Amino acid sequence: MAKKLAFDKLLFGAVALLAGFGLVMVYSASAALARDRAAGINPFLLKQSIAGILGLIAMAVVMHIDYRVLRRVEVVYGLLASITLLLVAVLFSGHLNGTQRWFLLGPISIQPSEIAKLALIPFAAYQISRKLDRVNQRDLLLPIALGCGLVCGLILIQPDFGTAVLLGSTVFFLLFLAGLSWRYVVGGFALAVPLLYALVIAVPYRRERFFAFLDPERDPLGSGFQALQSLIAIGSGGAFGLGAGQSLQKLWFLPHPESDFVYAIVCEELGMAGALFVIGLFGIVAWRGYVAGAKAPDDFGRYLAWGFTLVVVLQALLNISVALALLPTKGIPLPFISYGGSSLVVTMTACGVLLNLSQHG
DSSP states (O other): OOOOOOOOHHHHHHHHHHHHHHHHHHHHHTHHHHHHHOSSSOHHHHHHHHHHHHHHHHHHHHHTSOGGGGGSHHHHHHHHHHHHHHHHHGGGSOOBTTBOOOEEETTEEEOHHHHTHHHHHHHHHHHHHHTGGGTTSHHHHHHHHHHHHHHHHHHHHTTOHHHHHHHHHHHHHHHHHTTOOHHHHHHHHHHHHHHHHHHHHHSHHHHHHHHHHHOGGGSTTTTTHHHHHHHHHHHHHTTTOSOTTOOSTTTTTSSSTTTTTHHHHHHHHHHHHHHHHHHHHHHHHHHHHHHHHHTOSSHHHHHHHHHHHHHHHHHHHHHHHHHTTSSOOOOOOOTTTSSOHHHHHHHHHHHHHHHHHHTTO
8 A cells, every 4th residue: 555655744843933933033023114114014024924825835835746856857957047037037127225136026026046046956956966976077067067157147246145155155065965076175165265255355345344244343333333233132132032022123223133134133032042942943954954865765856955955054054144243244034034035935945845855765
């Protein structure tokens, strides 16, 4: 008799807790902003809740579709071509906050650079699984470099430096897990350092953020303001925080408390206990995502699982590091928890793939 496959309940529980916790924190962190913008229901909470429902539906659908569909040539290249067209089209959309990252459809905004994760990672997993015995040869490295370079280059033009670095790093780590030679690893770092330095120094606002990161107190009311206010919020929380909803920094001191710096509000309201709770949940996602890949029935499933695990966990580490002033300020959301519909739907869809793969272990 056919046996019903069981998904990883621990992974599902961590995802559900993160998504639910995210709704609570978006509501809390945006409370002051919401009172200024609208009467009645909090619009940030409403949009995030709708995105959460859509993400849950997408996760449930993906869980019940065989992941091997993503291995088909027409699907792999169809996704890559579609996201390339979207990334080109968004460059002709309206400006928002000085960037061209979103399609604005009335009250709805769609961010193609987030959707790019769902195309680039299957593409990389497909290439690696087909040529695993030739991981250090040109016939694998060249197509991955071209595909990744195309997507990340278009994202850089928007400009969205953080997401481009995230996707490039994820693909690089996937190649490393596949057995990339140390000479390519060292060579990659040797090329990446001057390239990143040039990209930062060449753009005035990035250069200012970089020098503010080195010494935020040099300009405490200007370029160093966000980092200092984030550290004040984190330090104010102590061991157990000021209490849920009691943040003071969200009262127009800390910019973007509901999105880029929501982790600082978590620390302020819930203290070190809340901060470690969030990190612990992402640790579970990393662990169970790795296990799902390690037990996958084929190479494509293995690198698909590890790719989606890496992109979620690396993004979390980047956001948390920015909040702790360990990295220059960058507008990259904390998965599940930051306000942002595109990020939430895409992240939950990625976790749906992980849950799908966990059934085959």
